[in-house]
Amino acid sequence: MxxxxxxxxxxxxxxxxxxxxxxxxxxxxxxxxxxxxxxxxxxxxxxxxxxxxxxxxxxxxxxxxxxxxxxxxxxxxxxxxxxxxxxxxPAPLRIKPGKKNVILLVGIQGSGKTTTVAKLAKHYKSKGLKVVTVTTDTWRPGAYEQLDQLTNQIDVKTFGDPKEDNPLKIAVKETKRALNKGYDLVIVDTAGRHKEEKKLMDEMNKIEKVLKPNEVILVIDGTLGQQAYSQAESFSEETNIGSIIVTKLDGTAKGGGALSACAATSSPIRFIGTGEKLDDFEVFEPSRFVGSLLGIPNIEGLIEKVQEAEAMPDPEMARRMMQGKFTLDDLCTQLKAIRKMGKFKNILSMMGGGNIPDALKDDAEENLEMWETVISSMTQLEKENPKIIKRTRKKRIAIGSGVDYSVINRMLGQYNQMKKLMKNLGQLRKKGKAMGGMGGMNKQAMEMMKKLGKDFRF
Ligand SMILES: Nc1nc2c(ncn2[C@@H]2O[C@H](COP(=O)(O)OP(=O)(O)O)[C@@H](O)[C@H]2O)c(=O)[nH]1
Ligand SMILES: [Mg+2]
Structure with a gap:
């Protein structure tokens, strides 16, 4: 692992x-x-x-x-x-079979670019693409032979021109030749460059401009640990890095540092290299990766279970809400529940069942994070009793949370509606109980929910 x-x-x-x-x-x-x-x-x-x-x-x-x-x-x-x-x-790499796709690999010398070009070729070949590799490395002696030997193992051709010493010319000529021959994915290798080598950085930029690749992938040596950050950062400044491949994660104690450092540059990690062989290569799926780190293969199942549990209100909160004691924190919890469950299940399950209109779910999706920020700028007293929030405080809160003043008003408006609804539902429940059943109440509750769906626009 x-x-x-x-x-x-x-x-x-x-x-x-x-x-x-x-x-x-x-x-x-x-x-x-x-x-x-x-x-x-x-x-x-x-x-x-x-x-x-x-x-x-x-x-x-x-x-x-x-x-x-x-x-x-x-x-x-x-x-x-x-x-x-x-x-x-990361968002999936947009490669369309039958179209002209180009991927460009960049990175410091020795980071594992050439090996990774061959690994990528194997990966995409197995997905049914007609793959070819191109080397533009005119610096390393025997660069063409190195890649050619690697790709020979997987029956993929390598294009290049060991006699030409202008990498830009090779990039244009060989990529064009490959695409004209009907290959639908060209993976282009570049010479190693040092982050301070201006000339090589310029060359890389020019290659990117002429090839207009679907994506530029930065290859980073995982044994660098936290230093990976400055490397990723300086490459990101120079060129349009779409994603990162971290190599040599086999047997390094520093892997955690490299992975988090790369992610911190806000370029997603797409693949990881875990050995010298072409098979030692994995699509980087954060959730699966973390699941295996934690020793839990079925992490998705666990997450679902917890999300359901989180969405259920605790009985104390439900009791308070039914009495109309509904705080802004409760509002957030409810919206979170709506977002997670896609249904107003938690409240309605207490009332006897039913779904809330989809509009609510979408709205919760959009506003929740912003509202949470707003609410976190309030005092505990204000959260519990928003009535005390007057105009000047609203302004302060708006500034403190970086939102427009109107957002606060709208949020409080929705809060008041929700609070009223909770109270009414609580009363309905009492009445229902007094009448000896829940049946009649359910219908009225649903009516109210319908109305809410109309009014409850954020
Ligand atoms: N252990 C290990 N070695 C790797 C990995 N990827 C590349 N290498 C080795 O790193 C060295 C440099 O690789 P190379 O592809 O030539 O790097 P380049 O200079 O960036 O093209 C070679 O010895 C590779 O076999 C990896 O994931 N794990
Ligand atoms: Mg190389």
């Missing part, structure tokens, strides 16, 4: 959580220390480690969940933070 040491440590941490009889404050603190140790020993940047673990701690301490789900919830928190640190999932 890639990043074996980190994986082993995280796996141990998770096992320890699972074995605990209950997750209390002490357990969370121990977990955080375990996590910090594991991440620091894989060379993840200190600041990043503390930011991550602080987030996990805060969420873990502040979230009320049914006890049975708490362990899974904590694991999911760790998972989500790791994914965030790794920069999330």
């Amino acid at each position: 890639v990043l074996e040491t980190l994986g082993r440590k995280l796996d141990q941490t998770i096992r320890r959580i699972r074995r605990l009889p209950k997750i209390d404050k002490d357990a969370i603190i121990t977990l955080i220390q375990d996590l910090q140790r594991a991440l620091l020993s894989s060379d993840v940047k200190v600041e990043l480690v503390f930011e991550m673990t602080e987030n996990i701690k805060k969420e873990a301490m502040n979230t009320e969940l049914q006890r049975a789900k708490r362990k899974d919830f904590i694991i999911k928190l760790i998972h989500d933070e790791l994914i965030r640190t790794l920069g999330g999932k």
Whole structure:
């Protein structure tokens, strides 16, 4: 497994959580220390480690969940933070079979570009594309032969001109020749360059301009650890890097540092190299990768389970809401639930079932993050009793959270509606109970929900 040491440590941490009889404050603190140790020993940047673990701690301490789900919830928190640190999932590379596709690889000498060109060729060939590679490296002696030998193993042709010493000319001529011959994917290798070598950087830029590739991929040596960041950064400044491939992640303790450093440049990691052989290559799927680091192959199943549990309100909150005690934090929880479940299931399940109109779900999707920022700029007192928020405070909150003044008003308007609805539903429930059943109430509740769907536009 890639990043074996980190994986082993995280796996141990998770096992320890699972074995605990209950997750209390002490357990969370121990977990955080375990996590910090594991991440620091894989060379993840200190600041990043503390930011991550602080987030996990805060969420873990502040979230009320049914006890049975708490362990899974904590694991999911760790998972989500790791994914965030790794920069999330890249958009798929847009390669269309039958069209003229070009990928350009750049990076420092020795980072593994040429090997990676052949690995990519193998990967895309197996997807049914007609792949060819081109080398424009006129610096390294025997560059053409090196790539040719590698691609021979997989029955892919390498184009190039060992006699030509102008890389730009080779790039244009050979790529054109390849596309004219009917290949639909040309993977172009470049000479190694140092981030300070102005001449080579210029050459790379020119090659990019003439070839107009679908994507420029930066190849970075994973054994660099955190230093990968400055390399990725200076390449990103010079050229239009679409994504990154981190190589040599086999047997390096610094892999964690390289991965997070690359992700920090906001270029997603697309593949990882895990050995010298052409098979030692993986599509980088953050979720699967993190799942295997944590020793949980079916991480998606776990996440789904936790999301459902998170979306269910705790009984105390439900009771308060039914009495009309509905705070702005409750509003966020509800919107989150709507976003997660796609349904107003949590509230309605208490009332006897039913769905809320889809419009609500879309609106929750759009506004939730902004509203959360706004709410986090408020005092606890204001969150609990938004009536006290007057004009000048609204202005301050708007500035503090970087939104327009009208956003605050609209949010508070929706909050008031929701609060009224909660109260009415609570009363309806009481009446329903007094009448000896829930049936009559359900219809009225649904009427109200329909009305809400109309009015509840953010
Ligand atoms: N262990 C390991 N070695 C690699 C990996 N990728 C490339 N290499 C080795 O790194 C060295 C430099 O690779 P090369 O492709 O010539 O780098 P370039 O100068 O950027 O083209 C070679 O010895 C490769 O076999 C990898 O993922 N793991
Ligand atoms: Mg090379």
